[in-house]
Amino acid sequence: MSTPPLFGKTRFLEAQIDEFLDKVSEGAIYFQRGIELLLERGVVEETERKLEQLMQLKERANELRRAVVNTLYTEMLIPDFRGDVLRLLTHLYALLDATKNVFQELLIGYTGAIEGAEAVAEVKELVAVVAQSLQEAVRGARAFFRHPEAVRDHINHIRVYESEADAITLRLMKALFASDRPLERKLLARDALEVIDGLADRAEEISDELSILAIKRVL
Amino acid sequence: MGSLLFLSSGLFLGWTLGANDASNVFGSAVGSRMLRFSTAALLCSVFVILGAVTAGAGASGGLGELGAVNALAGSFTTALAAAATMTWMTRAGLPASTTQAVVGAIVGWNWFSGSITDLSQLSRIVATWVLSPLLAALFAAGLYRLVVAGIRRTRPHLLRLDANLRVGLILAGVFGSYSLGANNIGNVMGVFVPASPFRELSIAGLVRLSGEEQLFLLGAIAIAVGVFTYSRRVMTTVGGSLMTLSPLAALVVVVANALVLFVFSSQQLSAFVVALGLPPIPLIPVSSSQAVIGAVLGIGLLQGARGVRQIRWGVLGRIASGWLTTPVIAALVSFVLLFVVQNVFGQQVYRPVAYQLSPPALVRLAARGVPTEALTMDREPVVGAVRFRDWLRRQARFGPEREALVLEIAEIRPLQIHPEGLRALDATALPPAYRQVVAALEGRSFLHPWQLADVLARQSPLWSLPSAAPAPAARRHQERLALVIDTFAAADPAPDHQPAAPSLPSRQQEG
Numbered sequence: 001m002s003t004p005p006l007f008g009k010t011r012f013l014e015a016q017i018d019e020f021l022d023k024v025s026e027g028a029i030y031f032q033r034g035i036e037l038l039l040e041r042g043v044v045e046e047t048e049r050k051l052e053q054l055m056q057l058k059e060r061a062n063e064l065r066r067a068v069v070n071t072l073y074t075e076m077l078i079p080d081f082r083g084d085v086l087r088l089l090t091h092l093y094a095l096l097d098a099t100k101n102v103f104q105e106l107l108i109g110y111t112g113a114i115e116g117a118e119a120v121a122e123v124k125e126l127v128a129v130v131a132q133s134l135q136e137a138v139r140g141a142r143a144f145f146r147h148p149e150a151v152r153d154h155i156n157h158i159r160v161y162e163s164e165a166d167a168i169t170l171r172l173m174k175a176l177f178a179s180d181r182p183l184e185r186k187l188l189a190r191d192a193l194e195v196i197d198g199l200a201d202r203a204e205e206i207s208d209e210l211s212i213l214a215i216k217r218v219l
Numbered sequence: 220m221g222s223l224l225f226l227s228s229g230l231f232l233g234w235t236l237g238a239n240d241a242s243n244v245f246g247s248a249v250g251s252r253m254l255r256f257s258t259a260a261l262l263c264s265v266f267v268i269l270g271a272v273t274a275g276a277g278a279s280g281g282l283g284e285l286g287a288v289n290a291l292a293g294s295f296t297t298a299l300a301a302a303a304t305m306t307w308m309t310r311a312g313l314p315a316s317t318t319q320a321v322v323g324a325i326v327g328w329n330w331f332s333g334s335i336t337d338l339s340q341l342s343r344i345v346a347t348w349v350l351s352p353l354l355a356a357l358f359a360a361g362l363y364r365l366v367v368a369g370i371r372r373t374r375p376h377l378l379r380l381d382a383n384l385r386v387g388l389i390l391a392g393v394f395g396s397y398s399l400g401a402n403n404i405g406n407v408m409g410v411f412v413p414a415s416p417f418r419e420l421s422i423a424g425l426v427r428l429s430g431e432e433q434l435f436l437l438g439a440i441a442i443a444v445g446v447f448t449y450s451r452r453v454m455t456t457v458g459g460s461l462m463t464l465s466p467l468a469a470l471v472v473v474v475a476n477a478l479v480l481f482v483f484s485s486q487q488l489s490a491f492v493v494a495l496g497l498p499p500i501p502l503i504p505v506s507s508s509q510a511v512i513g514a515v516l517g518i519g520l521l522q523g524a525r526g527v528r529q530i531r532w533g534v535l536g537r538i539a540s541g542w543l544t545t546p547v548i549a550a551l552v553s554f555v556l557l558f559v560v561q562n563v564f565g566q567q568v569y570r571p572v573a574y575q576l577s578p579p580a581l582v583r584l585a586a587r588g589v590p591t592e593a594l595t596m597d598r599e600p601v602v603g604a605v606r607f608r609d610w611l612r613r614q615a616r617f618g619p620e621r622e623a624l625v626l627e628i629a630e631i632r633p634l635q636i637h638p639e640g641l642r643a644l645d646a647t648a649l650p651p652a653y654r655q656v657v658a659a660l661e662g663r664s665f666l667h668p669w670q671l672a673d674v675l676a677r678q679s680p681l682w683s684l685p686s687a688a689p690a691p692a693a694r695r696h697q698e699r700l701a702l703v704i705d706t707f708a709a710a711d712p713a714p715d716h717q718p719a720a721p722s723l724p725s726r727q728q729e730g
Contacts, residue, residue: 009382010376010378010379010381010382013378014376014378014379017378076252077378077381077382078377078378078381079251079252079253079466080251080465080466081377081381085377144377145376145377145378146374146375146376146377147374149371217377
């Protein structure tokens with residue numbers, strides 16, 4: 001991917017970064033929709049298409065990340081912040097990758113781990129909260145580029161969503177282990193809940209990173 | 220060739236200025252890797268030269284008022300003293316300002332030559348040493364607030380902000396370089412102006428460079444060489460010494476510095492201020508290092524306690540102590556070097572100026588409203604302004620302005636309009652119409668330079684200067700008059716025979 005010379009370069013790079021963030025945000029939506037489909041209909045064609053979409057997103061995001069970082073370093077742009085941008089994009093890419101991996105794992109190894117209408121509804125709630133935390137991480141990253149003062153709000157939202165995800169997970173686990181299901185089913189369901197909740201934890205790690213970057217950026 | 224040898228110390232001083240002060244305009248941009256050194260050095264050199272040649276006259280006049288170093292060897296020694304002080308202090312790790320070194324060296328020359336140090340001008344210069352960092356701090360604080368408010372309102376993308384900052388740093392650097400050339404060329408070449416070896420030069424009738432402009436061009440080239448050869452290290456290490464600056468703060472510092480330099484060198488701005496009914500801005504070379512430090516402090520203080528904690532106060536203390544010691548050391552070095560150059564190398568380091576209250580001088584003084592009753596009319600010439608002033612003070616007490624007027628009118632410089640001088644004048648760039656007026660005075664002698672000026676003005680309107688003449692026209696008039704006076708001046712009285720009696724007014728002498 002070649003970059004246009006001189007004047008268009010900034011605009012082009014801005015567009016690349018925005019597209020990268022769009023991909024991470026789309027990843028959160030596909031993840032939520034995929035899990036909902038998985039819970040409602042099991043492994044069907046539509047569910048598998050969601051995994052495919054996530055994989056394509058990840059590939060494109062990786063391409064964009066490499067191109068942006070490459071241009072930042074070769075063109076010696078934002079000398080004070082290019083290391084921070086590199087770190088932020090790498091973390092967000094890792095989050096998208098983890099989202100894809102979690103969905104893939106659930107699709108392959110945890111089919112039917114969540115049983116019962118009540119549990120399904122609660123897991124959907126958990127996934128919605130986790131997806132929100134991912135969206136807030138993306139919004140926080142966008143704010144870092146344009147409006148660093150607003151980063152704090154997004155960090156706060158991520159933390160709230162993360163603790164909400166922990167609370168739902170805890171509630172689900174308690175209910176799970178209070179039930180009379182076989183132990184191996186309980187362990188499978190516990191693992192499924194843990195990997196979903198783990199995504200909110202990763203979003204929180206990004207919020208910690210963002211809080212430091214924003215302090216540097218605030219004028 | 221000999222003249223160029225004497226100019227070498229000025230070129231050395233220019234080189235040290237280029238090596239040190241270029242970092243004040245482009246250092247933060249290069250240090251923060253926003254700009255390549257080669258680009259910065261090229262832009263800096265081009266605009267320093269432009270600023271010096273096109274607008275250098277204003278601030279260099281400011282130093283001329285402090286002390287007119289009137290012999291080339293004296294200018295050489297004064298500049299050498301300033302450059303040596305700068306080099307020594309820099310090597311010793313003490314922050315030094317070229318402006319202060321030059322001012323100290325000129326005061327040393329005044330001291331050695333028995334000339335009067337214009338205390339009002341000196342106090343104006345010293346006031347700018349306090350005023351320029353204060354002004355820079357105010358400019359920087361105001362600009363920083365404005366820029367931050369603008370950024371918060373428009374919320375540009377980090378990359379867009381970076382691109383704009385880059386362009387801003389280039390523009391501010393260019394403006395800073397131009398202002399540095401315009402303001403600080405006075406430091407480098409100011410002492411050579413009264414003893415300039417150059418005559419007006421016309422290139423193919425298109426470009427006309429006065430002697431002063433040629434001097435400034437040479438000095439600016441020396442600055443450019445300093446920028447290219449030695450400023451890289453200073454540029455890459457600058458910035459972190461007093462306070463760590465963000466690229467935005469760096470931009471504000473450079474703009475504030477450039478504005479301060481511009482304020483103290485722009486004749487147009489000074490004229491505009493006068494037109495508003497305010498006192499004129501003193502056009503004096505100010506230290507860009509001091510302005511930068513003021514600007515950094517301005518931004519630091521604006522950020523409140525956090526900013527104050529970030530400032531390295533120890534470094535600031537060292538810098539402030541340098542501001543006091545530099546002029547004193549330069550004055551001492553200048554005095555010692557002048558002594559050595561005069562007595563060991565046998566060079567004339569100053570042209571002794573003689574004063575005499577001749578009858579025409581007394582008449583002119585009376586016409587200008589100076590009470591002359593208490594003054595003795597029949598005095599022999601006195602060599603040296605300080606001696607004459609002491610003699611004058613024994614006769615009568617005048618205020619500083621009247622005292623300066625008496626000195627100006629009593630200065631004698633015997634002039635004779637002789638054929639050799641007229642031939643020499645033909646070789647200069649003085650327009651033929653002006654030369655004809657001078658030629659009409661062949662054979663006449665004058666005791667005081669103002670007598671020649673009066674006669675020339677009576678002879679032709681070309682040589683008369685309307686009181687409302689614009690500053691450039693007045694400067695050209697002064698240059699032409701100085702050229703004629705220098706051409707026809709009799710040999711200077713020897714410095715060690717005093718009072719050296721100049722030839723008495725001949726029968727044809729004016730009066």
